[in-house]
Amino acid sequence: MKRLFFALEVPDFEKCAITLWREKTLPTLTSSVITDNLHLTLCFLGNTDIEIEQNLIAKLNHIHAQKIDLSFTKIGYFKKPKVLYIQPNKVPEHLLYLVQQLNEIALSEGGVLNYLDYKPHITVARKTSDHSHIILSPDIKIQFTDIVLYHSQCTKNGLRYRKLRNWPLN
Known part of the structure; x- marks a missing residue:
């Protein structure tokens, strides 16, 4: 079984912009999400067997959605999982x-x-204290052009999200 989720893929340029903002704003942060793992989750699927995975892929082949433009200008914090995040305005x-x-x-x-x-x-x-009070808010605009099915894998170097399939947005 694979641990799967659907997400919007953050383009490489914007991944770098998020990472640079984070490094500039919180230089002592030790629990950063690696740049390659940055994404916007749409739907968490959890542990999924191959048959259900194939059914999901077949159904996504018929989905039609438009590109999504978001401006990330806010910072937030989820206390329970101790997650620092950026969010759109x-x-x-x-x-x-x-x-x-x-x-x-x-x-x-x-x-x-x-x-x-x-x-x-x-x-x-992840696993960090609340830094949502920081003064330098992000100002990052992203056009999302793909829905991606990701496989969340635990490795000796931490979580890695492997892209299994993508569907372009119109």
Whole structure:
């Protein structure tokens, strides 16, 4: 079984911009998410067997959604998992609709509903204290052009997210 999730892929240039902002703003941070792992989660699938994975892929081949433009200008913190993140100043309806569609697809394959409290964000650090009070907020604009199915793998060097498949947004 694979631990899977759907996400919006952050383009390389913007991954670097996020990393540079984080390094400049929080130079002593020791629990940063590696640059290659930066993404915006849409729907967490959890441990998934190969048959369900193939069914999900087949259903995603028929999904139609438009490109998503977001401006990340806010910082937030989830206390329970101790996660520092950046978030967009506005959330377009078509992003919320896409999240709803993906959750319905996951539900049809026996998944659990996880979009009711959906808060789009990009995690920049884990297992950290609350740094959301910092003065230098991000100002990073991202156009998301692909939905990606990622496999979350635990390695000796930490979590790695391997891209299994992607679907372009229109």
